[in-house]
Structures are given as C-alpha cells and as structure tokens.
Amino acid sequence: MLFIHMVERNDTDHLSTVLKATSDPKRRSILTLLAQEGPLRITDIAARFDISLNAVSKHIKVLEAAGLVTRRTEWREHLIEVQMGPLSLVDQWFNELRSIWALRLDALEAALKEDDND
Amino acid sequence: MLFIHMVERNDTDHLSTVLKATSDPKRRSILTLLAQEGPLRITDIAARFDISLNAVSKHIKVLEAAGLVTRRTEWREHLIEVQMGPLSLVDQWFNELRSIWALRLDALEAALKEDDND
DNA sequence: CACTCATTCACCCCAATGGTTGACTGACCA
DNA sequence: TGGTCAGTCAACCATTGGGGTGAATGAGTG
DSSP states (O other), rough: OOOGGGGGGHHHHHHHHHHHHSSSSSHHHHHHHHHHHOOOOHHHHHHHHOHHHHHHHHHHHHHHTTTTTEEETTTEEEEEEOOOTTHHHHHHHHHHHHHHHHHHHHHHHHHHHHHHOO | OOOOOGGOOOOHHHHHHHHHHTTSSHHHHHHHHHHHHHHHHHHHHHTTSSSSSHHHHHHHHHHHHHHHEEEETTEEEEEEEETTTTTHHHHHHHHHHHHHHHHHHHHHHHHHHHHHOO
C-alpha cells in the first residue's frame, strides 16, 4: 500500500491538513510550479525559490501528508508530482457549508411569507 | 468604510488568511454553527463548545480578519454572522491551479499525438 | 452612581511552524 | 574505494497559534 503517510485518522483531520498545507504562500507557489511544469525534483524546486533545499524538503513533506503531492523515487532522484484530488475535499466542505446556510435562509423566507398570511 | 480590518494587502495574503482560518476544526465548527443558526453572540457560541469565552473571541477575530464573519454590534451584544463570500476566493485559486494543470496535460497529449505522426 | 453583563486586553504557557546549518545516508561514477 | 550528488535527519532559533486566567472596558439597568 503506497501513501501510508497520507492516510489520516478521519476526514476532518485530512481536511484540516489540506487547508493548512495550502494556506502557506510558498507551498501554493510550489503547487503552481508543479502544475505548470510537471514532476520536478526537490532540487529543481529549491532552485526556483530563494529557499534552502532543506526548507523545500519540509514543505514537500507537508504537501505529501495532505496528499497534494506524491513522490516517485526514480533513479536516484525524487520526482514530485502534484495531485488535484484532495482539493475536492475542500470543495465538498465549502458546498456543505453553503447549503446549510442556504437552507436556513430558505426557512427564514418561508417563515416570513407565513407571517404575511396572518 | 466598514470592514477595514478585513482589507488585506493583496489577494494572496487574503487567500492565505482565509485558508488558515478555515484550517482549524474548531473554527470550521463555529462557521457551521453560524450557518445553521444564523447570527449569534460570542457567549452563545462559547456555550456550545467546551471552550472559554476568551478562546472564542480570539477565533472570531481570526475569522473576522478573513472576512468569513462579520460583526453587528447591536444593543450591547456583538452579533456574529457568517459570510460565504471569501470562500469563492479559494474556489477561484483551486480552479486556476486545476486549469494550469489541465493545460499542461493537454499540451502533453498533443505532443504525444504529434509523435505518433512521425 | 452602583451593578450587571458581554466582550476585550494583557499576560503566561506550551506546542507547532518555517527557517537555518551541519552531519549523515545512499546511489551512482571513476 | 573515493568522490559527488540528492535528499533527509538532528538540533537549534524565532515566531506564531491555541488555550487559559484575571483584570479592565463599556453599555445598559436600577
């Protein structure tokens, strides 16, 4: 089983991890870079940003834990690839929140209409 | 001008703030509560969760800074109301990332087809 | 003016985060 | 086997973050 480190206790935790991972501008830049250039090595990523190799390595680990990135160790290099999957977890939660909110407004509106009839 | 504290230096910062604000499970719970029950006082919110009034006050400030919540000081109470607006900022960024990614895949596919013709 | 209630402020605590440097592992090359 | 390159580990530092307590503010109410 690959991606063991990506498994989370529950969805709430995973959602938190994804949101936190994307909340850092540098990590978002990394994701964008990977999206446009395809799989890259840690070293390549470090070269683009004014950041130490070590710092990039840590960022990648955070993204990896969120499942936003996977690692393909090929040859002696680690190829890092972006993954869009986890984003839908966020979409899902947002839409849930929005629908809960809309539901309440609908009920409120209905109640007001009811009031009109009195 | 209302919502001065909500104004951010730039969109990137605002996006980070929104993502960070939503990355905390307790804050997400607060947002959900507000979505289903409508505007509530800080005290009301604190009563639902096993958390001090002070902690809630801090969370609200974080959500407020992200624009995910607004405060209507009515009477002697602060009514906190959820705002869906900032969520679309995240949607937007996600969709941008996805389209950058898709674009690269399309180009790759085209290149492969080109290769077939040789 | 005194009292109460809602919220914030000022600190303190501790855990986590982003960053650094320097040493280490592991794979390939000569 | 010695060298070089990719990446991680370990230790450290400064900052932030979530939480708590107790005092202060500020707007009603009596």
